Amino acid sequence: MKILITGGTGFVGRHIVEDLEREHHLIIPTRKVSGIQLSSDIEFIPFSKELDYMVKQIRPDIVVNCLGILKEEGDDTFERVHVQYVEKLIKGAKDVGLKKFIHISCVEEQTLTQKAGMRKQKQKENRL
Numbered sequence: 788m789k790i791l792i793t794g795g796t797g798f799v800g801r802h803i804v805e806d807l808e809r810e811h812h813l814i815i816p817t818r819k820v821s822g823i824q825l826s827s828d829i830e831f832i833p834f835s836k837e838l839d840y841m842v843k844q845i846r847p848d849i850v851v852n853c854l855g856i857l858k859e860e861g862d863d864t865f866e867r868v869h870v871q872y873v874e875k876l877i878k879g880a881k882d883v884g885l886k887k888f889i890h891i892s893c894v895e896e897q898t899l900t901q902k903a904g905m906r907k908q909k910q911k912e913n914r915l
Contacts, residue, residue, distance in 0.1 A: 789814065791845055793838065793876065794853030799891055803851060804829065814845055838872055842879025850885060852876055855893025 788811045794800040795815035804813055808828050816834040835841050842850060856868045873890065880888045 788812070788848045789845070790849045790851060791816075791842065791847040792851045792853065793872070794855060794891075795851075797853055797855070799855075799893070800851075800853035803853065814847065816841060836872070836875075838875040839879035839882065842876060842885070843883055846883050847885070849887040849889065850876055850880055851889045851891070853891045853893075855891075857893065 790807060790811050791814045792800055792804060792807075793816055795804045795813070796817050796819065800815075804815065807813060812828050812830070814830045814832060816832050816838075818834045832841075852873060854868055854872055856863055856865065859865060869892075877888065879885075
């Protein structure tokens with residue numbers, strides 16, 4: 788089975804990769820490879836902000852989205868990562884008729900109470 792995992796080198800994503808790599812072909816868009824032991828069933832590709840087109844090109848059986856940030860840096864804003872990127876992944880998934888889409892949010896309640904801006908992002912993410 789071909790699985791596209793966004794955020795596959797992050798804190799949660801790398802554990803998902805470790806669990807799935809033995810039985811599935813994994814495709815992981817990334818800016819850098821770190822913390823993951825390479826396997827012949829893992830294909831790292833350059834990260835692209837055009838995630839809808841990436842899904843259309845790859846045509847995976849499943850998308851697992853683990854993208855998330857806890858602080859904004861440069862172009863990586865809460866709005867872009869937690870809402871716009873997810874919207875693009877969903878659009879690509881719908882366009883290719885994908886049946887399984889798993890979204891794992893890093894926006895947690897504790898963070899929400901600490902950062903007012905994250906509350907707004909969680910509300911938007913819940914709409915998706």
